[in-house]
Amino acid sequence: MTIMRYPAFIEADFDFPEFHLVHMNFSRQAIDNVEAAVNRELDRLLPQSGIRAGDRVAVGVGSRGIDRLEIIVRTVCARLRQAGARPVILPAMGSHGGATAEGQAAVLRRLNVTEASCGAPVLSTMEVELVGTVFGEVPVYFSRDALAMEHSIAINRVKPHTKFIGPAESGILKMLCVGLGKHRGAIAYHTWAMEHGFFELCKAMGQAIAAAANFRFGLAVVENAFDRALAVAGVPAAHILEEETRLNTLAKAHIPRLPFRDLDVLVVDRIGKEISGAGMDPNVTGRAFDLMESDFSEVLKVKRVAVLNLSARTGGNAIGLGNADIITEKVFQALDYEATLMNALTSLSLRKAFIPIRMPNDRKAIQACFATIGPMPAAEVRAVVIRDTMHLSEFWISRALKEEVGGIASAEIVAAAPLSFDADGNLCLPAHCAPGG
Numbered sequence: 001m002t003i004m005r006y007p008a009f010i011e012a013d014f015d016f017p018e019f020h021l022v023h024m025n026f027s028r029q030a031i032d033n034v035e036a037a038v039n040r041e042l043d044r045l046l047p048q049s050g051i052r053a054g055d056r057v058a059v060g061v062g063s064r065g066i067d068r069l070e071i072i073v074r075t076v077c078a079r080l081r082q083a084g085a086r087p088v089i090l091p092a093m094g095s096h097g098g099a100t101a102e103g104q105a106a107v108l109r110r111l112n113v114t115e116a117s118c119g120a121p122v123l124s125t126m127e128v129e130l131v132g133t134v135f136g137e138v139p140v141y142f143s144r145d146a147l148a149m150e151h152s153i154a155i156n157r158v159k160p161h162t163k164f165i166g167p168a169e170s171g172i173l174k175m176l177c178v179g180l181g182k183h184r185g186a187i188a189y190h191t192w193a194m195e196h197g198f199f200e201l202c203k204a205m206g207q208a209i210a211a212a213a214n215f216r217f218g219l220a221v222v223e224n225a226f227d228r229a230l231a232v233a234g235v236p237a238a239h240i241l242e243e244e245t246r247l248n249t250l251a252k253a254h255i256p257r258l259p260f261r262d263l264d265v266l267v268v269d270r271i272g273k274e275i276s277g278a279g280m281d282p283n284v285t286g287r288a289f290d291l292m293e294s295d296f297s298e299v300l301k302v303k304r305v306a307v308l309n310l311s312a313r314t315g316g317n318a319i320g321l322g323n324a325d326i327i328t329e330k331v332f333q334a335l336d337y338e339a340t341l342m343n344a345l346t347s348l349s350l351r352k353a354f355i356p357i358r359m360p361n362d363r364k365a366i367q368a369c370f371a372t373i374g375p376m377p378a379a380e381v382r383a384v385v386i387r388d389t390m391h392l393s394e395f396w397i398s399r400a401l402k403e404e405v406g407g408i409a410s411a412e413i414v415a416a417a418p419l420s421f422d423a424d425g426n427l428c429l430p431a432h433c434a435p436g437g
Contacts, residue, residue: 010367017381021417022396022413024395024412060180062091062092067227077119091122092154152213158244162276168244215237225393266304269388270311279320286299287323326368366419
């Protein structure tokens, strides 16, 4: 193995400043009985859906790790069977799973969305049909399997998007044109969004599918800052934009964010597709660089971002690593470049697949962040360590941020947590809240 040499200021030992564990008092409002919540919405939706006994219903399910997704899908399929209908689960995930039928079925298995767990067969293919055009030139595709059935519905989370800011961002509309549009739909959307805009095209394509295909309704989930379902809402085909706009506002009010606007260093323990479609959410990091993406810099400005690990569930898809400045050798070795490249090329997010400077371990990655921001004493560096961009109820701050945090009503410093590393240079933090756990 090649022994890498580094500049003397990286090779040298480094004394990190004292860190402190911060607890954020985010709202814990959530749904206890998600099955009952789903059934209440289905009580309202099914009578007007036109779904009858004997009808086949395509149930589109995406690749996101939605809270209690298995229960939601199982409940929907059970109600459809009670009505005499025949539900069939379809992957609705664009280019995820390597843009292959086998890969997308595997993603659903990892989420425990299977025939055994949810009571409906899983049918995974990538075939689509052209169902129309929008803006006079943009092709609109929809799953051939879904069109072969009498009805289709979709289950998805509504949340802020990682590429654009608009009235409706990531939700049912996106699942229709990108998810159930399969790989061809995802390519068409991301390609033509460069001309027509991400929000405007998502709205137009989603509404075109709702009008031209057999889509009946969506079931939307909004989560709180702890990834627990806060709301479940039925979204009729005729009112998608109206309902998504309302739900997007609710989601933005509960998205976890860091209580800072300027940092010198942000250390992200792990990135992954189940954490964010962009690996790490720019609504948290402020980092978005690709063509036509909205400016997230008002969220947060950071001089250096380091990524220490890939999540176990991302399957090697390291999309988003290009929005970091420094990664570890662990990230590089865990990288499935084919899966990452497929994701990046399909979404036209080339920068997100760039490979940053890589360092041998966590210690040196963090040290390189501190050492490459100019002649600033370590004690003055404004640094934060987070588990990932979904889990921000606890994080670690350097001493330079202690006074600022003391003035934030929703934040509480609960312990000193000096940075320590094991013999391999891996970051060690208190076991009850350690990153990567």
